[in-house]
């Protein structure tokens with residue numbers, strides 16, 4: 001993961017973590033994934049990048065895109081709060097046009113960068129954009145991204161995680177902000193770009209899971225009978 005407010009999550013998730021230099025995260029992840037594959041050839045080792053939008057699309061854009069061009073098999077998750085929150089609210093590429101932040105008082109002159117479309121064109125086999133208003137949905141999308149990264153190639157998930165300090169809201173209002181932004185016409189209506197190969201893989205995993213659940217149910221029934 002990278003420096004930024006997102007790094008506050010690292011102590012809360014019980015997984016190994018490399019806190020990389022700001023913007024370097026996808027280069028570090030590329031090296032890590034290759035090293036793990038060479039050191040543990042028989043074990044599946046998933047690598048997931050967690051970074052803010054400044055780290056992913058501004059200062060780290062080169063590293064982000066180069067890892068996608070090289071088809072590195074790991075998942076990039078961008079926590080998009082549409083600004084640089086950790087350093088007080090500077091303009092970011094993913095900020096909305098016209099938005100005024102504490103350290104961007106004139107308002108942004110340019111459109112929000114279309115990072116999901118860039119990811120798709122750069123080689124990501126699975127791309128998803130959504131808010132974090134519904135944890136089950138986020139869980140499913142991240143699982144999809146990790147399964148596809150294991151077998152096929154790079155995957156990208158863009159999550160809207162509003163900075164309530166910058167938009168001047170209480171935490172529960174942050175949830176409303178996400179819900180508003182995901183309604184039709186909003187900038188975070190859920191969308192996915194999935195290659196044919198990735199879709200086939202996800203369909204087969206779904207079928208396997210269904211069959212496993214059915215078999216477990218049958219087994220339970222026969223034990224109880």
Ligand SMILES: Cc1ncc(C[n+]2csc(CCOP(=O)(O)OP(=O)(O)O)c2C)c(N)n1
Nearest residue numbers: 004005006022052053054055083084085086
């Ligand atoms: C190489 C480098 N450049 C700049 C910084 C200063 N810096 C730390 S966090 C940050 C902004 C983080 O913004 P973002 O990635 O959007 O994450 P957020 O804090 O919004 O979650 C910056 C510019 C740094 N630590 N290292």
Ligand code: SF4
Nearest residue numbers: 005081085163164165
């Ligand atoms: S509310 Fe804003 S400044 Fe505070 S941790 Fe979240 S993103 Fe960072």
